[in-house]
Amino acid sequence: MSVTVRVPAKVNVQLAVGAARPDGFHDLANVFLAVGLYDEVTVTPAEELRVTCEGADADQVPLDRTNLAARAALALAERRGIEPAVHIHIAKDIPVAGGMAGGSADGAGALLACDALWNAGASRAELLAICAELGSDVPFSLVGGAALGTGRGEQLTALEVGGTFHWVFAMAGRGLSTPAVFREFDRLTAGLDVPEPVASQELLDALAKGDADALAAAVSNDLQPAALSLFPELADTLATGRAAGALAALVSGSGPTTAFLARDARSAVKVAEALEASGTCRTVRTTTAPAPGATVLGGTPA
């Protein structure tokens, strides 16, 4: 018997960052939008816990117990007092260290898959609590759609989305570490009065209406200056997408993946072609949002 779960990537259409808290985390107003790039996590009973990974970025994925998928299985097994004897296989399509919550997706996927495999019967609330322990973005990977994350991003309020948005993503030639980008944010804002993070009403209205022009006017990412400071070449990628007609161009989360909102599917193809031809990024993907959260695709009988 095995269970496979499909989990989406995310883009942050607003990432408002407050000052560093005493615990080192930052209070956020984080508007997550799940997009149609997916990892698939398959769990199968095994002698002991092990993780394998396939996909273009597979060599960059840790296969030890630091992997969020392994940590998710361990967390659920510990709560149920059972052995985490499971083989977790990740079919990876979300860029690694890209600011698209790929690691978080694998954590949420493994948790949902193990819950099904072990008949653990965890409630939605328990699953969300385990996700929040694993990382700030993991609860959103479970729920998908669109949501406002407050606190360190893990306290979610579901948001309405009134249409389909067309996105293009440009993956960079190397990753960026999320803690390093937050540290750079702290350095760049040292001595400044950092305001409390608040969600933009214009942005929430644009999402609810499915209005791409209004969404483009309202997107923002407070981590973008920090990501550009650590990875200045991203400015060329952003400029390329804008020149090709993207309604908005921004760094996705802590980066270095860059995200381009297009008016429609045709415009998205044009933006993607311009990015591909520019040589300013490694790979380019077009997709739509919102996407559903972690979903059990089914299992195979023993």
Ligand code: C5P
């Ligand atoms: O929660 P998660 O493990 O995904 O966070 C990774 C890192 O990102 C944290 O160790 C911290 O450096 C930074 N972070 C932060 N404030 C947040 C979320 C993450 O400073 N709200």
